[in-house]
Amino acid sequence: MSSDRPASRGILLALCLTMVLAGCREEDGTAATPELRPVRTVVVAESFAGESFTLSGTVESQIEVDLAFRIGGRLVERLVNVGDTIAPGQIIARLDPADEENALRGAEAAQIAAAAQLSEARSTYERQRQLFERDFLSQAGLERAEQQFTSAQSAFDSAEAQVGIARRRLADTVLTADAPGVVTAVGAEAGEVVTAGRRIAQLARDEGKDAVFDVPAAVVAVSPPDPEVVVTLALNPGITALGRIREVAPRADASTGTIRVRVGLIDPPDEMRLGSTVNGRVHIGGSGGIELPASALTTMDGAPAVWVVDPDSRTVSLRPVEVARFTPAAVGIDGGVAVGERVVTAGVQALRPGQEVRLLGEGS
Template sequence: MVFVALGASLLLAGCGAETEAEAPQPRPVRVVTVEKGEGGQVVSFTGEVLAQDEASLAFRVSGRMIERSANIGDQVKAGQIVARLDPQNAQNTLRSAQAALAAAESQLVTAANAFERQDRLLANGFTTRANHDSARTALQAAQSAVDDAEAQLKIAQDNLSYTDLVVDAAGTVTARGAEPGEVVQAGQMILQLARQGGRDAVFDLPANMLRQAPADPVITVSLSDDPNVTAVGRVREVAPQADPVTRTFRVRVGLDNPPPAMRLGSTVVGRVRLDNDLVIDIPASALTAVNSQPAVWIVDPATQTVSLRNIEVRSFSQARVAVDSGLSPGEVVVTAGVQALHPGQKVRLLGAGS
C-alpha cells in the first residue's frame, strides 16, 4: 500500500509539472502606433521651361528680306529693328501716292475757283442754276478725290514703315523662320520671341492625373540634371482639348521666382501629391484578411491581447497602405507576425515603428 500511494503521488506530481511546462508564452510581435499623416501618392512628370508670354514676329507686308540683325539667343529691346525688307517697291508706291495727292489737290483748287465764279454769277443773275449745280458737284468730286489720295498716301507710308520689323517688347529670341535673301509672305514667322517676365513649367499630362489632382495644388519643380535647383508654382493654364496624337493635356505651371539656372528650354521634373488629405497610413505587412475583407490585428494595451478588425483601404502600394476607415489615431497595430496570431492571444511587444 505504501508503494501504491508513493507511485500515485509521483504520477500526480509529473502531470502538474507537464501542465506547467506547456503553458503558452506571449508571442513576440512588432507593432506600430496609428497616426494621421499626409495621404495620397506623390507623382512626378517631366516637362520644360517656357516663357509665359511668347510671340511670333512677322512682317505685315510681303517682300524680299534683305537684313536680319537678331539670332537665336539674342536679347532684344522694345523698339529695336530686328529685320528689314527691300523698301524699293514701297518707296515707289509712296512717291506715286504723293503725286496722286498733288494732282488731286490741284483739281480741287480748279473746282473751287469754278464754283466760286458760278456762285457770284448766280447771285447777279448771269448764269443758270444748272451750271451752278454742276460746278458744286465738280467741287465735291474734287474734294473726295483729295480725301482718297490722302488715304492712299497714308497706306503707302504705313507699308513703307512695315518693311522694318520692330520689336514691341523686350525678350529673348528663341527661333527663326527665314533667312536674308528669302521672299517672305505677310504674317510669316521671322523670329520667335520669349518676352521678359514670367516663366512657365510646361507638362503634358494624361487625363486621369488631372482628375486625381487637388483643386489648387502646389507643384514643386526641379531641374532634371540638378535636383537642388528648385522652384514652386501653381497651375496657370490647362489645355481645354487633348493632343490628337498623344491624348495628353498641356498644363502650364506659373513658377514663383524661378532661379536663374532655370533657363528657357531647360528640362524640369514636377512633383505633386494627388491627395492632400490627412489619412492613416500603415505598413503593408500589417494587412491580413478575414471573410475576404482586409483586416489588421489590434493590440489591447491593458491585456496585451490581440483581436482582428476589418478596415477599408483607400489605396495601397508594396510598402504602405492608406486606411479610409476602421482605425483611429493612438491604436496599436501588429506589423510583423500577423499570420501566426489568433483572437485573444497574448503578445509581447518588440517595438513600435511607423
C-alpha cells in the same frame, strides 16, 4: 528486518530529493523576472491613398509669337539672334525700302496735284455762287461748278489716303517687337526675299512659363479637375515649383495616344529656363486617411484589431479598428487609432494584453 532497511532508505532519499527540487522551483520562481517581448512598431501618421504619377516634360513660354513683316521684300538686315532678350519697340529686322520710298513720293506728288485741282474748283464754285446770287448765272451753271468741286474734293481725299498707305508700307519695312521677351527661333537671313507673314523671329514673351507634358489618356481620365502639380528640374531635383493645369488638348496625338497638357508654373525659379527638362508629379485618386502595414492587423473576437503601445509604460493593449480598404502591403484605417500613436507591426501573434515590450525599431 535487514531487507526492510534498504527500502526505507530509498524512500527517505526520494522524499529528500523531492523537497530539494520543490525548494529550488520556489526559489527560481521568486527570483525570475518576466522577459520583455521584442516588437517592431510604427508611429501612426496621416497618409493619402491613391497613386502618384511622374512624367517628363519641357519648359515653354505661355505665349510664343512669330514676328513677321506685313509686306514682302528683300531682307537687308536681321538684328537679333536666338537667345537675345528683346525690349518693347526694339528693331528686329529691316527690308529694302527703295520701292516703298518711291511709292510714297509718287503718292505725295499725286496729293499735291489733287490739292491744286481742289483749290481751283473751290474758287470757281465760290465765284459761280456769287454770280448766281446776283442773278448773273443760271441754276444749271451753279450745279456744274458744285459738281466739279465735289469731284475735286473726292480726288484729293483719295490721294491723301494713298499717301497714308504709302507711309504705312514704308514703316512696315522695319519690324519691331511689341512686347518684351526672348528670341527662341529665327526664320530668315539677310539677303533673302521674304513674303508677307513669313516668320523672321519667334519671340517667347515674358508673360509666364508653362511645363508641357504628353500625358497618357488613361491618366487624364482619372485626374481630378484642378490637381496641384509639383514640378522639379530634371538636372537638379532640389529646384521645384508648383503649378496648375492651364490647358488640356482637346484630342490625343494620333501617333502616341497621349494628350498635350500645359501646366502654368507659379513663380518659377530662374533655373527653370525655357527648354529645360522637368519632371511633374501629381497625386491622383486619393483622399486623406491612415494607412498601416498589413502585418500590424490581427483579430479581436473575430473583428480586425491592432496592438497599441502605451508610450509611458511600454505595455500593449489590443484595440479594435475599422478597416476601409486593403492593399497587398497595407490597410486603410477609418477609425480605432489616432495620428501619433504607436502600433506593433511585427510580433503581434505572441502578445497578450498588458505585456511589456521592447521596441526594436521606430518609424512612421
